[in-house]
Amino acid sequence: MDKRIPAVIGIAALAAVPQLGLGNYHLHLLITVLxxxxxxxxxxxxxxxxxxxxxxxxxxxxxxxxxxxLWNSYGLTPWLGIPAAVAMSMVMALLVGYPCFRFRIVGHYFALVTLALGEVVRLTIVGLRDQTGGSLGMTVTAVPDGTSLLALQFGERTVFFYVALLVWLFGLWVWRVVDRSMLRYALEASSEDEDAAASVGVNVTRAKLAITMLSAAMTTLGGALYAQYQMYINPETVSGIGISLQIVFAVIAGGLFTQLGPTVGAMFTLLLAETLRVSFGHDIHGLDGTVYGLLLVLFIIYMPKGITGSLAALLTRGRAEPGAPAAGLAPSR
Amino acid sequence: MSAAPMLEVRGVSAGYGTFRALFDVSLEVRAGEAVAVIGPNGAGKTTLLRVISKIIAPTAGDVVMEGTPLGPVPAHRVVELGIAHVPEHRRLFPRLTVEENLRMGAFHPAARAKFRERLDFVYELFPRMKERRNQAAGTMSGGEQQMCAIGRALMSGPKLLLMDEPSAGLAPVIVQQVFNLVKRIRAEGYTVLIVEQNIQQVLQVVDRAYLLEVGTIKQSGSSAELLASPEIRRAYLGL
Structure with a gap:
């Protein structure tokens, strides 16, 4: 029970943040992090x-x-558009995931398949330029007075902050539910040894498909939220290799095995990007990518558990856990 | 002979790609028996157990467990039929704790309901595992890991325990302990099919054995018969 108190205080503090009279810029940073x-x-x-x-x-x-x-062309509310997109992503995850998991495409090979998937979607968006605006991107058609619950558009940044906060909390809740489920054990076992997992009764293919489809569905919701907030989308900024790699980088930096790790990763990457932007502007093209790449290597070598994992290890040094995974991404075989 | 055997392997051939590891192998295990498959490295012993567990599919023949042909059964359902595999080199989930490994053993839905009860049973059988319940399985000694692997298999409430080279890679003192474990498992009433290279010692704990050489059953009989067999004494026991 008492473990819940810090969480409640934290959520209350976050909910109170917009009342502090933050400027638009800081509120924007917070929404972006969420x-x-x-x-x-x-x-x-x-x-x-x-x-x-x-x-x-x-x-x-x-x-x-x-x-x-769906909104721009047919005036279909995002309340229906989001479920449609989520369903589409889940089908996509199923079509790509099933053969991968059935035929044991794991590790580097799985990563390559997903890399190709990202490119296929990006190129599809670019290719459908009559409908999507191609590489120029597209603007979400705004409602006349800027705010409409039906259109999921909020002229007021504060309102959007609360929407983003709810969605973010939902993400943490899903993480926790998975963390406490048998699916987690099934997947940890499968990631260590698929044969051994199958021999104790884990349907490896199904477990992997379930988590992939869940992850895809959540990410789709995130993409929709991003579009509703930015009101402008572009194939590079939502489906480019850069963004896919940034996701991986941020999670590794923040911590792969802790509930708040990915969020800390979001803060870290945002601060990094803003610092680079403010210090160097756009003078040195590709500088951010170079710094990301360098940091990724350093994190994997020196802080494989990420910022949160390393902090937790420092705090609990007295009662060291021998069971903590040594390296973040390294599969056991 | 009495009732039908618990496990029947009927004319199984199997291999990897174009390589054939087993040629028309047949054997049976009756309820309550402990049976060994002995033979040198590369004889196909592990492949045989992998076929029984459905980790690989046979190219010919079938395996029947209590009247159920395993042909159409997927790997993750074999355990529900009462077959638990203690794999070669133990294959624990090294980063999970001992208790989490045991929990994985009771993964399938029917076993989950009896998780507590069986956990107590395993802890009673192996008090060492209870002491180490929160330790990462990969950090234990080889003998303890073998204990944990057997415990994990027992968590599914099996009728038949398949054990693949339980003595492999262990120090001689520990090997003796592992065979003592096998005796205790037998005393608990489990049916055991064990695959071993350590012929001398395994024949002390089983009732019958099959000699597998280059994928074919060459000889079979009671432990005493095999221990007395001139070929086995010469080729495997160095007597």
Whole structure:
């Protein structure tokens, strides 16, 4: 019971934040952290079991584009557009995941398949330029007075903050439910040894499909939320390789095995991006990518458990847990 | 002979790609028996157990467990028929704790309901596991890991325990302990099919054995008969 108190205080403090009279810029940063924190959490739900996807931009893209296209072209409310996009992503995850898991495409090979998936979606968006605006991106058609619950558009940033906060909390809740389920044991066992897992009764293919479809569905919701907030989407910013890799980087930096790790990763990447932008502007093209790449290598070598994992290890050094996984991404075989 | 055997392997051939590891192998295990399949490295012993567990599919023949042909049964359902596999080199989930490994053993729905009861049973059988319940399984000694692997298999409430080279990679003192474990499992009433290279010692704890060489059953009989067999004494026991 007492473990819940810090969580309640934390949520209350977060909910009170917009009342502090923050400027638009800081509120924008907070909303960005919440949206990406949710997306990263969605990735980590499967990533923590050694299923490293380098193509989650595919699901982000479906979320952003399907919802926006249905709204712009048919005036279909995102309340229906989001379920449609989520369903589409889940089918996509099923079509790609089933053969992968059935035929044991794991590790690097699985990562390559997902990398291709992200590119297929990005190129599809670019290719359908009459409908999507191609590489120029597309703008979400705004409602006349800027705010409409039906259109899921809120002129007031504060309202959007609460929407993002709810979605982010939903992500943390899903993470926790998975963490306490038998599915978690099934997937940890499968990630260590698929034969041994099958021999104790784990349907490895089904367990992996379930978590992949869950992760895809959540990421799609994140993509839709991103579009509703930015009101402008572009194939590079939702489905580009850059964004798919940034998801992986942020989660590793923040911590793959803790509930708040992905969110800390979102703060870290955002601070990093803003610092680079403010210090160097756009003078040195590709600088952010270079710094990300370098940091990713350093994190994997020196802090495989990420920021939160390393902090937790420091705090509990006295009662060390021998069972803590040594390396984040390294599969056991 | 009395009732039908618990497990029947009927004319099984199997292999990997174009390589054939088993040729028309047949054997049977009756309820309450402990049976060994002995033979040198590369004879196909592990492959045989993998066929029984459905980890690989046979190219010919079938396995029947209590009248149910395993042909159409997927790997993750074999355990529900009462077959538990203690794999070669133990294959624990090294980063999970001992108790989590045992929990995995009771993964299938029918076993989950009896999780507590069986956990107590395993802890009673192996008090060492209770002491180490929160330790990562991969950090224990080889003998303890073998104990944990057997415990994990027992958690599913099996009728038949398949054990693949339980003595492999263990120090001689520990090997003796592992065979003592096998005796205790037998005393608990489990039916055991054990695959071993350590012929001398395994024949002390089983009733019958089959000699497997290059994928074919060459000889079979009671432990005493095999221990007395001139070929086995010469080729395997160095006598």
């Amino acid at each position: 949206i990406w924190g949710f997306v990263y959490t969605s990735w980590s739900v499967m990533g923590r079991f050694g299923m490293v996807s380098l193509g989650h931009g595919a699901f982000l893209g479906v979320g952003a584009y399907v919802v926006t296209m």
